[in-house]
Amino acid sequence: MSRTSRPGALVLGQVSGAADLVDAIIERITDGALADGDRLPSTRTLAEQTGLSRGTVVRAFDELSAAGFVASEHGSGTRVSRGAAQAARAGARTRRSDGAAAEASSSSPLPEPRTGRSPRDLRPGIPDAALVEERAWRSAVRAAAAQGLAGVNPWEEPSPTVRAALAGHLRRHRGIAGADPLLFDSSRSAIAALCAAFVARGEGAGRPGPDVIPFHMEDPGYRGALLMAREQGLDVHFHPVDPDGLDAGRLGETPGIVFTTPAHQYPLGHRMSVERRVALVEWARRTGSLVIEDDYDGEFRYGVAPLPALATLPGAEDCVAYVGTSSKSVAPDLRVAWCLPPAGLRREVERWLAVHRRGPSSLPADALGGFMASGAMDRHLARAARVYSDRRARLVAALARECPTVDVTGVEAGLHLCVMLPGYDDDDVVRALERAGWRTRSLSSQSARHPVSGLVLSYSRLVARDADAFAAALREVLGATSSG
Known part of the structure; x- marks a missing residue:
């Protein structure tokens, strides 16, 4: 029997809500009090132990399960997922809802997909927008529209409210602290801007032109990144897909660009191991290269522990660019994406964004920011x-x-x-x-x-x-x- 299967065997300290309980359990995983495979006390037992309502404990378990720290199986209770301890010690964390949003009920019936693309169209790329709570989304849109037209260029003066809401979202869901994101109309635009910025920095330092700068990507891989690399005239190198992720040992020592989807490799779906993540960041720092981390659907994990984003690893701030999008988490209709470039490339990326005018439209961006700030995004x-x-x-x-x-x-x-x-x-x-x-x-x-x-x-x-x-x-x- 697991050492944590007895009621009351888990020491958590003082907790006052679902968010506190989530954090306390992750801390117990981090410090070794809970190990992979350990069974958690039942929701009833934890409710009695902590003084929380059973519904609050259920919501905490839902949050931990959605992030992959725990998994529930019929007849065997809720257990710590395989790999959760390694991920927690590496700094991975789950979403932490604030205020009333954390305690909001999510028990409404689950709708089936709306009309539009046929449910029998199984090509990837389109989430189920019917899962977005209509009342919360309409409220966010009304609030954004009520602000009126600011008369600014969104690619030069993005709303500080949107950026603050997005920074909070990235902190809660991907463990990225202190983010100051730049907004784009798509992840492809962000990838193109990063490639152009890396080329421009190299030319400024007297390095050769783009046709000799290697662009490394896995094959099969995301065709959009390939198109952007070729558009910039880069020398594309294809690497066979490895279940553990891109192997930095195959990349050589020439400064270049690496494109990767470590949370869920597109299209094969492998997750890059922690060891490969660390090695890739160390390689990029040593060679003066750029790693583009496309986290296109990193919010969704099932029964596995979250692995740390490359951008959160030590030393990554100088060589890793994080790219995310609302296309999979909400809907591609919004055309809102974001990028966290390394400090040394930020000015060039901003310049590209201003010249090419590839920022999102203000209204959907403001609506998305309000949706995040209200807590509706976390619930969704x-x-x-x-x-x-x-x-x-x-x-x-x-x-x-x-x-x-x-x-x-x-x-x-x-x-x-x-x-x-x-x-x-x-x-x-x-x-x-x-x-x-x-x-x-x-x-x-x-x-x-x-x-x-x-x-x-x-x-x-x-x-x-x-x-x-x-x-x-x-x-x-x-x-x-x-x-x-």
Whole structure:
């Protein structure tokens, strides 16, 4: 029996709410009082021990679960997730709601996706916007519209209110303290600005032009980053995907740019190990290189501990640029992204932003800032994580039942997974599925030099009744499609 399975065996000290309880449990994980696999006391026991209501304890457990510090299984209670201790000691933390927002109820029914892109369109990139609480969002939009038109250039004078709200969001959810983000209309624009700034800094120091500056990325990888690198004339280097993440030992000693998605590698979904993260930052510092960390869907993790963002590691402030977006957490309609460049590149990035005018429109940016500042964003992320986790689990179970021989990757985080199809022409599979009424994306289409056969599937809008239907359709397609 676990050493923490007895009621009252966990010493937490004084706690006064869900946020305090979350912090206390993470501290016990950090100092070793709780280890990976340890069972937590029941919500009833903790409520009696702390004097909190049972509902407050449940909300704390939900928060810890959504961030990946704990996992609940029917019949075995709630246990500390594998890897949670390592992540906590590395400085990873979960969201910490403030005030009444932390105690707000999230028990309203879970809606199914709105109309728009068909729920049978499983191509990645689109979250379920129906999960956003309409009343809170409309309130944020009304408040933003009530401010009127400021008459400023948003790419030169972004709202300090939005930046402050976003800084708080990054502190709570990604452990990034003291952030002063620059706002963009997309993550692609932020990547282009960072590449141009690195080139400009090199030219100012007398280094060669962009055509000899290496741009390292994993393959398969994010095609948008590849397009931005080629637009800047960089020398692109492709590296086969490693389940532990990009290996700095493969990068050489020439100063360059590394693009990576460490929280949930796009598209295969691997999470970069803590050791690889530390090694990558040390390499960038030693060689004078830039690491672009694209945290496109880092808010969503399922049953795994959060790993520290590269930007939070020692020494990262001089060589890591953090890029995030609202496209996966809320909706791509907003066109609001953010970037935390290293101090040495900030002026060049600001100059690029002003020249190219690629900041977001003020109204959606102000609305998003109000949504964050009110606590509605925290509630939305916790609620959405539970819904996505359920949809993911249903799809994984259906695939295991209908297609037991295929391997599935990337299930620990994000909004998509990959079905590996070695021996099949995945483009043929995609076309056959489309004839059956399903839209999917081939994994090989995301490769430039190291093609891998498979499907990239988003489950963000896949309602329960369709998980089984899709898995059955895939089984029939694979049965009718020749494999090599």
